[in-house]
Amino acid sequence: MTEILAIIPARGGSKxxxxxxxxxxDGHPLISYSIQAALESKIINxxxxxxxxxxxxxxxxxxxxxxxxxxPLELAQDNTSDLETFYWLLTELKDRExxxxxxxxxxxxxxxxxxxxxxxxxxxxxxxxQVVDSVRSVTPAKATPYKMWNIKDKTLYxxxxxxxxxxxxxxPRQQLPEVWWQTGTIDITRAKNIxxxxxxxKIIKPYIIDAEHAVDIDQIESLDEAxxxxxxxxxxxx
Numbered sequence: 001m002t003e004i005l006a007i008i009p010a011r012g013g014s015k016x017x018x019x020x021x022x023x024x025x026d027g028h029p030l031i032s033y034s035i036q037a038a039l040e041s042k043i044i045n046x047x048x049x050x051x052x053x054x055x056x057x058x059x060x061x062x063x064x065x066x067x068x069x070x071x072p073l074e075l076a077q078d079n080t081s082d083l084e085t086f087y088w089l090l091t092e093l094k095d096r097e098x099x100x101x102x103x104x105x106x107x108x109x110x111x112x113x114x115x116x117x118x119x120x121x122x123x124x125x126x127x128x129x130q131v132v133d134s135v136r137s138v139t140p141a142k143a144t145p146y147k148m149w150n151i152k153d154k155t156l157y158x159x160x161x162x163x164x165x166x167x168x169x170x171x172p173r174q175q176l177p178e179v180w181w182q183t184g185t186i187d188i189t190r191a192k193n194i195x196x197x198x199x200x201x202k203i204i205k206p207y208i209i210d211a212e213h214a215v216d217i218d219q220i221e222s223l224d225e226a227x228x229x230x231x232x233x234x235x236x237x238x
Contacts, residue, residue, distance in 0.1 A: 003101040003102050004104075004105060005047075005103070006107055008034045008108075009108065012056055017218070020110065025226055026227050028237070029063075030217065031060055033112035033237065034109050037107060038105070040119075042120055047064065049066070051070065052072070053070075068096075071088070090104075090195070103127060107119075107186065110184065113185070113235050114235060114236050118186065122137065122188055132204075133190060133202055134187070135205045135206075136186075136187055136188075136207065137182070137183045137184070140180060142181070147168075147176075185209055
């Protein structure tokens with residue numbers, strides 16, 4: 001049987017919203033929504049919260065996640081990458097426990113809205129196809145990069161160029177290629193990718209979710225928006 005590990009990364013420091021990962025949303029700390037989503041999966045074998053904070057760790061354990069050890073402070077900075085965090089955690093699990101999961105499911109606390117069955121549907125996209133390196137949740141993008149610019153020497157330069165379209169930035173949006181925004185709701189990869197220095201590998205499959213559910217909490221207003229949606233739909237709740 002394929003060993004599937006859910007990792008919920010939750011560092012203690014947050015400049016935008018202090019103590020963001022444990023702010024209360026509809027009566028429960030934000031992190032608890034991702035933990036509950038993992039608990040309701042029928043195929044995830046283990047759930048670990050990766051944190052540098054004892055307080056967050058205690059709350060995560062209360063809601064059903066493991067915190068086998070705390071993350072070093074140097075891996076809990078604003079510029080710490082997912083790859084650094086996950087590589088360290090998987091290496092520690094291998095060295096301390098001889099635990100070697102094959103599939104890694106990342107559930108960010110800041111994307112708390114998930115519907116029943118979504119995680120397992122996304123896992124099915126990779127577990128049944130060895131060619132697939134990773135799966136990433138996406139939603140239709142609100143803006144198109146074909147109408148975005150860089151500024152250099154006080155001059156605009158198009159962000160994207162196209163061999164098929166002379167001036168895509170002057171074309172109607174409806175005639176431009178459809179583009180997708182990664183939501184952070186569900187990210188799945190193979191452990192071997194992480195040990196090879198990449199979070200995704202080369203072949204990335206999309207898992208499409210409703211744009212209304214793609215909430216990324218980075219401001220107080222987005223906390224209020226998440227709570228409104230959570231109260232109004234049949235999403236997973238602690």
